Amino acid sequence: MNRPDLFNQIKKKDSYLCVGLDTDINKIPRHLLVHKDPIFEFNKQIIDATHDLCIAYKPNIAFYEALGPKGWESLQKTVEYIPKECFSIADAKRGDIGNTSSLYARAFFKEMNFDSITVAPYMGEDSVTPFLEFKDKWVILLAHTSNPGSSDFQVLRTDRGNLLYEDVILNSQKWSTPDNMMYVVGATHPDKMGGIRKLAPHHFFLVPGIGAQGGSLEEISKSGLNSECGLIVNSARTIIYASADKDFAAEARREAMKPPAKGCLAPGCSCPVALSAS
Amino acid sequence: MNRPDLFNQIKKKDSYLCVGLDTDINKIPRHLLVHKDPIFEFNKQIIDATHDLCIAYKPNIAFYEALGPKGWESLQKTVEYIPKECFSIADAKRGDIGNTSSLYARAFFKEMNFDSITVAPYMGEDSVTPFLEFKDKWVILLAHTSNPGSSDFQVLRTDRGNLLYEDVILNSQKWSTPDNMMYVVGATHPDKMGGIRKLAPHHFFLVPGIGAQGGSLEEISKSGLNSECGLIVNSARTIIYASADKDFAAEARREAMKPPAKGCLAPGCSCPVALSAS
Numbered sequence: 001m002n003r004p005d006l007f008n009q010i011k012k013k014d015s016y017l018c019v020g021l022d023t024d025i026n027k028i029p030r031h032l033l034v035h036k037d038p039i040f041e042f043n044k045q046i047i048d049a050t051h052d053l054c055i056a057y058k059p060n061i062a063f064y065e066a067l068g069p070k071g072w073e074s075l076q077k078t079v080e081y082i083p084k085e086c087f088s089i090a091d092a093k094r095g096d097i098g099n100t101s102s103l104y105a106r107a108f109f110k111e112m113n114f115d116s117i118t119v120a121p122y123m124g125e126d127s128v129t130p131f132l133e134f135k136d137k138w139v140i141l142l143a144h145t146s147n148p149g150s151s152d153f154q155v156l157r158t159d160r161g162n163l164l165y166e167d168v169i170l171n172s173q174k175w176s177t178p179d180n181m182m183y184v185v186g187a188t189h190p191d192k193m194g195g196i197r198k199l200a201p202h203h204f205f206l207v208p209g210i211g212a213q214g215g216s217l218e219e220i221s222k223s224g225l226n227s228e229c230g231l232i233v234n235s236a237r238t239i240i241y242a243s244a245d246k247d248f249a250a251e252a253r254r255e256a257m258k259p260p261a262k263g264c265l266a267p268g269c270s271c272p273v274a275l276s277a278s
Numbered sequence: 279m280n281r282p283d284l285f286n287q288i289k290k291k292d293s294y295l296c297v298g299l300d301t302d303i304n305k306i307p308r309h310l311l312v313h314k315d316p317i318f319e320f321n322k323q324i325i326d327a328t329h330d331l332c333i334a335y336k337p338n339i340a341f342y343e344a345l346g347p348k349g350w351e352s353l354q355k356t357v358e359y360i361p362k363e364c365f366s367i368a369d370a371k372r373g374d375i376g377n378t379s380s381l382y383a384r385a386f387f388k389e390m391n392f393d394s395i396t397v398a399p400y401m402g403e404d405s406v407t408p409f410l411e412f413k414d415k416w417v418i419l420l421a422h423t424s425n426p427g428s429s430d431f432q433v434l435r436t437d438r439g440n441l442l443y444e445d446v447i448l449n450s451q452k453w454s455t456p457d458n459m460m461y462v463v464g465a466t467h468p469d470k471m472g473g474i475r476k477l478a479p480h481h482f483f484l485v486p487g488i489g490a491q492g493g494s495l496e497e498i499s500k501s502g503l504n505s506e507c508g509l510i511v512n513s514a515r516t517i518i519y520a521s522a523d524k525d526f527a528a529e530a531r532r533e534a535m536k537p538p539a540k541g542c543l544a545p546g547c548s549c550p551v552a553l554s555a556s
Contacts, residue, residue, distance in 0.1 A: 060374075060378060062372075062381040062385070065381070065382065066381040066382070066384050066389065067389075068350060068354065068390075069347040069351050069354070070347075072346060072347040076347070091374075093372065093373060093374050093398070093401075094371065095371060096338075096340060097424065097427075098425065100300075100338060101340075103340040103343070103344040104343065106344050107344040107345075107346070111345075111346050120371070120373065120398045120400050121430075121431060122398050122399060122400045122423075122431060122432065123371075123398075123423050123427050123428065124427020124430030125426070126426050127425065127427050142400055145375070145400075147376065147401055147404050147405065148403070148404050149375075149401050149402020149403045149404040149405050152402030152403055153399060153442065153445065153446065153449070154400065154402070156436035156437060157437040158434035158437075158442070164431065164436070168431065171430060171431070
């Protein structure tokens with residue numbers, strides 16, 4: 001998917017919501033276990049109930065990998081089922097030496113046809129660029145993540161005068177463009193969002209950390225939105241586990257109808273998302 | 279596998295060689311393609327030909343993942359086939375927020391019973407510690423990798439006064455011990471090995487970068503060996519693709535008989551590996 005198509009979808013749906021498919025066999029409603037592939041059945045019903053409200057789906061690959069070869073089959077069926085107009089994100093946090101990253105790129109972009117993949121920056125340029133060689137596919141590079149451990153290394157100040165996550169954002173712009181690169185920026189550091197937006201004014205940010213992790217949608221929207229929205233806000237557990245009963249899909253839909261699926265919350269913001277919501 | 283068992287094996291076999299199973303369907307001998315699972319058949323014959331010479335096997339997970347669910351079946355069969363006395367390494371470079379890293383740990387340590395997994399440090403403590411909760415299993419944390427991109431972020435000097443990879447080694451020792459943590463230290467930076475050994479005198483280092491990537495075994499052995507060997511030196515392409523014909527297993531064995539499978543090369547070194555080789 002290219003950038004104009006992504007932005008058009010955001011405007012059309014008045015939404016910048018990504019639904020995280022962190023699908024756990026121990027948490028899905030029990031009545032689904034009679035199905036041959038309960039994980040896919042759960043995802044299918046969640047997608048059916050939410051695809052007009054959200055602009056992206058993000059399967060967290062660990063949840064599928066933990067189930068062995070069967071899990072990969074559920075993942076493959078899920079990505080094929082995601083409607084073509086929705087942006088698909090493989091939350092895989094891969095990254096390895098060049099020839100190995102090429103194989104990961106092939107796995108997620110060709111075998112499974114994801115639009116994008118999350119990548120860890122620690123191994124540098126040649127671990128990231130193989131993913132950038134695919135037209136209309138995206139790298140979503142870890143910058144400032146939402147978890148407690150983000151304070152261990154990401155905020156160290158380096159001899160380039162920046163914090164490490166700032167170096168990651170600045171340096172990676174030498175190998176990529178806002179048309180094939182996004183950054184992971186956690187909602188749990190709202191005070192940092194404005195500064196990060198200045199470093200990458202035109203990029204999309206994938207924002208985890210709303211909901212269960214405690215981030216505020218309003219705060220990150222205020223300083224993170226740009227003229228083409230620029231944010232994709234992930235919500236997983238709050239939506240997909242809104243109910244553990246037979247009404248789980250309807251309850252997921254009810255949760256997904258809240259912002260960011262009903263426009264922008266930034267006070268006085270003039271972005272298209274805000275305008276179309278007002 | 280625990281540390282004494284690993285060291286005993288090193289002494290018994292007079293070897294610190296790890297064979298990298300970077301098994302590529304496009305590179306294995308053509309006559310294997312008649313088998314139902316050519317990838318596993320190749321690995322099986324390589325393991326049969328080398329298991330008395332090496333102390334570890336390291337499947338590079340990308341090569342299996344690129345093949346979809348079928349690839350995961352080949353991987354599962356491979357890890358089950360690796361002899362119990364050999365140390366198994368899932369070269370996966372995973373790492374995510376705590377609840378997700380727990381799932382990766384389950385996938386590689388419980389579902390597949392690997393002894394160890396490579397983990398990227400960028401997301402910090404809570405992305406690593408879930409892997410440390412498994413008894414006699416190991417994290418092999420990326421420190422100073424062998425690829426060109428290792429100079430992009432890993433060697434930045436931080437406000438703690440260290441290079442970033444040094445911070446990774448020092449900080450991670452607060453959450454782990456030499457009995458459950460190793461570090462990836464590339465052979466392509468031989469001048470750094472001595473300094474890294476000082477930071478982690480008792481840890482094992484997994485050393486990629488010999489052979490195709492240009493690192494020197496002699497140089498890294500000289501400054502990297504400790505009193506319990508402390509090095510696991512990976513060699514993949516040089517060994518497993520020594521021949522593309524029917525003699526591939528015999529040729530792999532011939533390659534695997536060279537150092538580090540025939541003892542230590544460090545001049546004047548008094549480590550058990552060197553002593554048993556002299």
